[in-house]
Amino acid sequence: MPTRVVLLVVLLCAAASSRAVAHHSFAAVFDASKAIRVTGTLAKVEWTNPHIYFYVDATDEKGTVVRWACESAAPGSLSRRGFKRSLLKIGETLIIDGYQAKNGANLMDARRVTLPDGQILSGASAGDGGPQ
């Protein structure tokens, strides 16, 4: 099994088994029909409760740079599954797969984060009822 696939399996299993500290149900904020991929430059990280947020600047189809707020689980949950603050480096390019907010804001639930070296992290809030 390729290393990347092994890592993905390990991290997603860790996410599924990590402590559930869902602050709200997934469906209260996000739209499961709006699965999106955002590729952009990491501009800011807020390693905070009740969720961590990191912000990426991505260029849309019109050539305009748009800032996306990417929401993940609480710091403690992420840290225990190996998603550490130090893995997010300002200026690096990230690929984020997740679901957009129901109200159409540039806010997404960052359920899968791909780092520049190909490492894949799960940002999902375990136990929030969102897609696993």
Place this chain on the structure above:
Amino acid sequence: MRLDDTKVPKGRPAPRMANGKPDFSGYWKGTTQTSPGGNIGKDLPGWRLPLTSAGEAALKHNLTATVDPEAVCIIGGIPRHNASGLPFEVLQGNSKVVFMYWYSYFRLVPFTPGLKHSDDPDPAFFGEEIGRWEGDTLVIDSVGFKGEKVWIDENANPVSDAVHVVERWTRPDYNHIHVDMLIEDPKYYTRPFTYARTWALGEPDEQIQEYSCSENNVDAAHLGFGPGPIRPDGTRGYIDPAPLPPPVPRK
């Protein structure tokens, strides 16, 4: 994390305090056997709650005009915390017991003999709580609740300030804690109903940790009303979510 209770060892006796009463202290985690999670109607046929007409109106209001109170850092209180997916921690003394919850909430329940409810208790999210022992069972009788900005569970079901909650806590063995909860709310429910649940003991190094709900609550501006869709199985979420894009192949 919810534990599969079929894999949790049973039979080791519950620890006891110096006074002989069972000690409920521990970090307690939900199990996969509690289903549907977050639904106070879990033990009722079809999870259908016996709502009065006022209760039906209150449910409609919660679903269409309120955001999840916990998502804006309001205390969930009781009964909601007993239906929550979140673990909790108990520390027990000789005259009181403290239940500690994520989001930095706690409740402190006295069980000094002879305690009685006040004539006019100040409304509280956990109510005015009085504990007493009936053998090895700790009974917590609570009245005097808030009637606004509270949901009775994660599905946005309603609860009024008239609710009376009686919890009967036991520790059937070392690795389990159990509650039988009676809920009487004549404003919103036509009859009393019950909710029973067992939690399993966490690992020795697990405990409640620092958690500041209002530190950076970006979601507050994006929350929709209610909990979102309720699935046929009584849980919250979408039935058929769109798949994420396939993982990026490594270079």
